Amino acid sequence: MTIAVDAMGGDHGVSVIVPAALQVLAKYSKLQLILVGDQDTLKKELLARHAKNEPRLTIQHASQRVEMDELPAQALRTKKDSSMRVALNLVQSGKAAACVSAGNTGALMATARFVLKTLPGIDRPAIISTFPTTNGTRNMRMLDLGANVDSSAEHLFQFAVMGSVLASAMDNIDQPKVSLLNIGEEAIKGNEQVKQTAILLTQSKALNYFGYIEGDQIYKGEVDVVVCDGFVGNVALKTSEGVAILLGKIIKETFQKNILTKLAALIALPVLKAATKRIDPDRYNGACFIGLQGIVIKSHGGANINAFAHAIEEAIIQVEKKIPQLISNKVEQLLKM
């Protein structure tokens, strides 16, 4: 199995991506990695890490780099030899089974869509990621997290199909519970797209449709998949980060209040640190661009070594499970029904 890694993407570039790649290579003895990027920079980094002669690691030179704030359309037009584009080309040509990048999300999505194309029966790729829940170690997957705005009912239905296939394959769930994110406050529940999607999901026998859920149920662990428009999903994801930061900051400030609370902190902080491990963002790093003719994993731009390694491992499992093939099969099955 060979995976292409965009070595120039993300906030930290090669200093995080190269050691992460070496870490994953040490763990998976049959894995081959292609590091895509500036060959001089990469050679220097490998030399510094005494890994110049690692036989399962090759360098594919790319002369350009997509900046984190570059406009996607511009990157697509002017950066034809970027590390991102070359890594995706390796997937398209079959030289790699998946691509992992921590680069500019919009540019990666636009380029991936252009290079790889969507699967037959899928109109738009979506961004899907895993989230912790209050239900023990059970996880939940949510899509779309920002690839599409103004998704139609047909698009949301396709997201549901893809989410169900991914949850089933990755978490070995026979009939993943698929839910539709909605609001309950408004006179006539929800917007037109969501209501239409509910009809499609109720009619379809191919999915285990759970029904509507509201925002406060996302993390409850009642469902395996949460489907929503990319604008809504992105706001939910980012808002969650914001709340976690708010709570963390308030707890820290309260423990800093006086000498007594500072003493309490000495005892409490190790326990609080253990608590945050369960929702450690590193362990959840690696969103999937689902619906493409190829596997593309997007790492958080600010990922550290462990987090980026986790994103590569996510790619490995998706390759093993043949996710794009499974989605194609499911779409074909649906078309026959």
Place this chain on the structure above:
Amino acid sequence: MTIAVDAMGGDHGVSVIVPAALQVLAKYSKLQLILVGDQDTLKKELLARHAKNEPRLTIQHASQRVEMDELPAQALRTKKDSSMRVALNLVQSGKAAACVSAGNTGALMATARFVLKTLPGIDRPAIISTFPTTNGTRNMRMLDLGANVDSSAEHLFQFAVMGSVLASAMDNIDQPKVSLLNIGEEAIKGNEQVKQTAILLTQSKALNYFGYIEGDQIYKGEVDVVVCDGFVGNVALKTSEGVAILLGKIIKETFQKNILTKLAALIALPVLKAATKRIDPDRYNGACFIGLQGIVIKSHGGANINAFAHAIEEAIIQVEKKIPQLISNKVEQLLKM
């Protein structure tokens, strides 16, 4: 000042609402309250609380009650003598300066809109509430939280105007910073409505437009007002609740792990409780239905006595500040520009 209280709404009804009303009356010596609901039930409750002869408290009988799960359109059609409707009628006829209810949100919105009508120049009322931020004691107000789905740019602009007026009057801010909730991940940033709203806000000189913010910035305290569609705002609000519950549960479980962590909990829990006070939902209870010809405050259905009392106090301040009048003035000023 007289305020009408829907005494039959919410999960706990008179057992919470009557003591909350008495609590607020004791605090504000010039306040008059009208409790609207079944007179026998109310008389019994007041008798039990030794408040039968409170001169500043009157009972207005209403023979019906809107159930929490009742469809708004049905409540509007069939519950013309509900406590909710009668309380709103008191505002409409000028007998009360505001209405406070913990009842069915959709029914309250539909009925309030029907009975009170929107202010001139405002197409749709919105739900606005106050949120804590990481920036010390600074608060933020966000709208719409669920009254409208598929809001157009004109609607979002009106929300911005109303939010700015409310933040300015309630928090004594000269030029509240008004932001537009958006996503940054997608190829062309945001959806059409948000982009159009940004143009309107940039052109308008009457508002202090901050620009786009993403979900993780909501709680940062950089802005005074966050404007978004009601579907998006409701998801953000509910998701925030879900994250807080998730984190609270994980922390609790970690402290319950073994004898050592249980001992640590004895020391840490008082500090953690002090921390949660800063984001105590009771202190933030009382969302405003803004944009109506009258003041309507919606309490959380599950509010306890302190929380419901807070919602009544929110109504008192809005009456003192003459919020609907201020919004009318601002709209008129904008029309002249």
